[in-house]
Amino acid sequence: MSLLHTDEGARALAEAMGEKDPGSLAAATRLRRSHSPEMAAEALGQAQLRHAARAKFGDLAPSLFFTHDALEQxxxxxxxxxxxxxxxxxxxxxxxxxxxxxxxxxxxxxxxxxxxxxxxxxxxxxxxxxxxxxxxxxxxxxxxxxxxxxxxxxxxxxxxxxxxxxxxxxxxxxxxxxxxxxxxxxxxxxxxxxxxxxxxxxxxxxxxxxxxxxxxxxxxxxxxxxxxxxxxxxxxxxxxxxxxxxxxxxxxxxxxxxDAPHEPLPVAPVGRYLLEPHGAVIRAGALDRVDPDAWLLDPQVAYLSTDHPVDTPLATCFEVLEDLDFNPKTLKAWVREHRVGSLEIKKRAIDVDPAELRKKLQPKGPNQATLVLVRTREGARALVVRRLATTSTG
CATH class of the missing domain: 3.40.50.150 (Vaccinia Virus protein VP39)
Structure with a gap:
C-alpha cells in the first residue's frame, strides 16, 4: 500500500521532486528530517521513477504515479x-x-x-x-x-x-x-x-x-x-x-x-538502391507494400532492392555506392584506402558480429561510411551505402 496518497505523502513527494538527485544519500538525509524513513524512501523512489518516465511520457511524467514494473509495461x-x-x-x-x-x-x-x-x-x-x-x-x-x-x-x-x-x-x-x-x-x-x-x-x-x-x-x-x-x-x-x-x-x-493477398516478391541481384523495411512491416509480412518495383536479394531475408530511390515511411532507403566481396581482407583494404574512421555495419542473416568485424577492419581516418552485409543468390556481399534523407510523413 502506498504512503504517498495522503497530505503528508504529497508534501514528501513535492520535496523529493525538488531534489536534483533523488537517489543520493544527501537527498534521503534531508527528507528524513521531516518524514519517516518509509515515507522518505517511497517519495524519493517515486521521484526517481518520474525522472526515468520522462523518456516515455515526456512532460506528462511529473504528474503521474508509477511502479517500476508498471512503467516498463x-x-x-x-x-x-x-x-x-x-x-x-x-x-x-x-x-x-x-x-x-x-x-x-x-x-x-x-x-x-x-x-x-x-x-x-x-x-x-x-x-x-x-x-x-x-x-x-x-x-x-x-x-x-x-x-x-x-x-x-x-x-x-x-x-x-x-x-x-x-x-x-x-x-x-x-x-x-x-x-x-x-x-x-x-x-x-x-x-x-x-x-x-x-x-x-x-x-x-x-x-x-x-x-x-x-x-x-x-x-x-x-x-x-x-x-x-x-x-x-x-x-x-x-x-x-x-x-x-x-x-x-x-x-x-x-x-x-x-498483408492483403499478394504474389511472392521476385529475387534478383543488388540494384542501385537498397531498402531496409521497417521492423513492423517485416513482422506484419507486408514487404511487398514497400514499393511495387522492389525485389528481394534473398528469399528468406528482409532486404529489398530497386533501381530508383524510394521515399516511404515503410523503409529506409540507401544508395548503393559499391558492391564488394564479403571478405575481411577486401573490406580492410577498402576501409584503409578510403581513410574511414567512423564505420557503421548493418547486417541480417549473416553470421558475423559487427563489433568484432569492425575491430578487424581497423577503421582510422577522417571519413565515415556505412557497410551493409547482405545475403544474395550469389552469396554474401558487403554493400557500401549512403542513407537517403526522407521527406515522407505518410
Whole structure:
C-alpha cells in the first residue's frame, strides 16, 4: 500500500521532486528530517521513477504515479492515443480495462472522451492508477473475477482492453501459462460477445495469434513497441503494421499497411538502391507494400532492392555506392584506402558480429561510411551505402 496518497505523502513527494538527485544519500538525509524513513524512501523512489518516465511520457511524467514494473509495461502516449482515437471512431464509448497498470491506456481513453472502468490486481499500482485517472473508475481486484460483473449488461458500445503481464521472476516470458491474467482468459474474451483489444509484446510468436482477429504491429518512429489484437466493429482479420511518430503527435492514425493477398516478391541481384523495411512491416509480412518495383536479394531475408530511390515511411532507403566481396581482407583494404574512421555495419542473416568485424577492419581516418552485409543468390556481399534523407510523413 502506498504512503504517498495522503497530505503528508504529497508534501514528501513535492520535496523529493525538488531534489536534483533523488537517489543520493544527501537527498534521503534531508527528507528524513521531516518524514519517516518509509515515507522518505517511497517519495524519493517515486521521484526517481518520474525522472526515468520522462523518456516515455515526456512532460506528462511529473504528474503521474508509477511502479517500476508498471512503467516498463506502460504504453507510450502516442500509441495509447492512437488506440483511443480508433476505439472512439468505431463507436466505442466505454472501455473496461482489465489489468490497467498505472493507467496509461485508460488515461488516453478518458482524454478521447471514452468512459473507463479499470481493474488492477496489485494494490499499490491500483492506488497509483486511481490517482492518475481522475474521472475514471479504478477497482482493486482480480480481472478474471470482476470481468463477468463488469460486462454483464455491456452493449456494443463497450470494449474490453487487456494487457496481460508477461513477466516472471526470471524476466519476460512467452510461456502463456505464466501470463496474468491467464492466456485462456484472454482467448475467451477474443471469442466472446464483446469488442476486445489485446496488447502484447512485439515479439509474440505468430502461432499464438488467433486467425479471426486483426493483428497489428505498432511502431513509434523506429521502435516496434507492441502487437495488438483487435476484434472490434472496424477490425479486418489479418496482419498489419501501424507506424506512428511521437514527433508528430497530431498524426494519431499513423501510416497503415496490411498483408492483403499478394504474389511472392521476385529475387534478383543488388540494384542501385537498397531498402531496409521497417521492423513492423517485416513482422506484419507486408514487404511487398514497400514499393511495387522492389525485389528481394534473398528469399528468406528482409532486404529489398530497386533501381530508383524510394521515399516511404515503410523503409529506409540507401544508395548503393559499391558492391564488394564479403571478405575481411577486401573490406580492410577498402576501409584503409578510403581513410574511414567512423564505420557503421548493418547486417541480417549473416553470421558475423559487427563489433568484432569492425575491430578487424581497423577503421582510422577522417571519413565515415556505412557497410551493409547482405545475403544474395550469389552469396554474401558487403554493400557500401549512403542513407537517403526522407521527406515522407505518410
Amino acid at each position: 506502460a504504453t507510450r502516449p502516442v500509441v495509447s492515443a492512437w488506440r483511443a482515437q480508433r476505439l472512439k471512431a468505431e463507436g466505442i464509448t466505454r472501455v473496461v480495462d482489465l489489468g490497467c497498470g498505472i493507467g496509461a491506456d485508460s488515461l488516453a481513453c478518458l482524454r478521447a472522451g471514452v468512459d473507463v472502468v479499470a481493474v488492477e490486481l496489485d494494490e499499490t499500482t491500483a492506488q497509483h492508477a486511481a490517482a492518475n485517472l481522475s474521472g475514471g473508475t479504478v477497482l482493486h481486484g482480480d480481472a478474471v473475477t470482476l470481468a463477468p460483473e463488469l460486462l454483464a449488461d455491456a452493449g456494443p458500445e463497450t470494449c474490453v482492453f487487456i494487457d496481460p503481464a508477461r513477466r516472471t521472476e526470471s524476466g519476460r516470458t512467452w510461456k502463456v501459462e505464466a501470463f496474468t491474467p491467464p492466456w485462456d482468459f484472454v482467448l475467451s474474451l477474443l471469442d466472446g460477445p464483446h469488442s476486445t483489444v489485446v496488447k502484447l509484446g512485439p515479439g509474440v510468436p505468430k502461432q499464438l495469434l488467433p486467425e479471426a482477429v486483426e493483428a497489428l504491429w505498432v511502431a513509434d518512429r523506429n521502435d516496434v513497441v507492441e502487437c495488438s489484437l483487435w476484434r472490434t466493429p472496424g477490425a479486418r482479420p489479418g496482419h498489419g503494421a501501424v507506424l506512428l511518430d511521437s514527433r508528430f503527435p497530431d498524426l494519431t492514425q499513423g501510416v497503415r499497411v496490411d
